[in-house]
């Protein structure tokens with residue numbers, strides 16, 4: 001056993017070096033583990049704010065709210081405009097528009113019980129052809145609306161998507177495409193004041209959105 005000159009034995013010196021090396025390795029391992037944990041936590045915390053990650057999910061609620069607000073506004077404005085212009089005599093002539101976005105411009109049509117006949121004119125303000133984005137205007141009572149809409153879809157475009165000879169159909173126009181116009185004139189003698197009627201487009205799938213209330217007052 002030789003003296004190192006520092007007061008340590010050779011074996012003690014080796015043991016000290018090994019201990020230091022062990023501590024260094026242990027420390028590095030620990031800091032890597034700790035660093036990794038911190039890194040993971042930072043990623044977890046910040047990933048939801050990453051501009052691209054989950055961007056759609058984060059924007060969705062705001063967009064839905066905005067869309068609903070827009071629809072509500074447009075309907076409200078339309079209803080107000082219609083209410084302002086409404087007159088018993090004028091209500092016998094109704095004009096409604098359909099577009100390429102599966103929309104009617106009215107959610108409600110109100111006619112006077114004094115109308116001998118009512119004429120509904122449908123204008124397609126879009127540009128798409130009738131076989132792709134065709135629209136018509138069909139009137140039934142509320143309970144017949146769904147079954148007639150479905151029967152209409154099955155009747156085919158050759159029947160304007162209206163079930164042939166179906167007594168539940170109170171009035172119906174032909175199917176038209178973008179830029180076209182059609183109308184139907186019918187008696188409202190069989191309609192009851194205060195009852196609820198539904199107007200809709202019977203082109204397959206459109207009735208879910210393209211519908212509204214028809215009222216006799």
Ligand SMILES: [Cu+2]
Nearest residue numbers: 134135201206
């Ligand atoms: Cu339609």
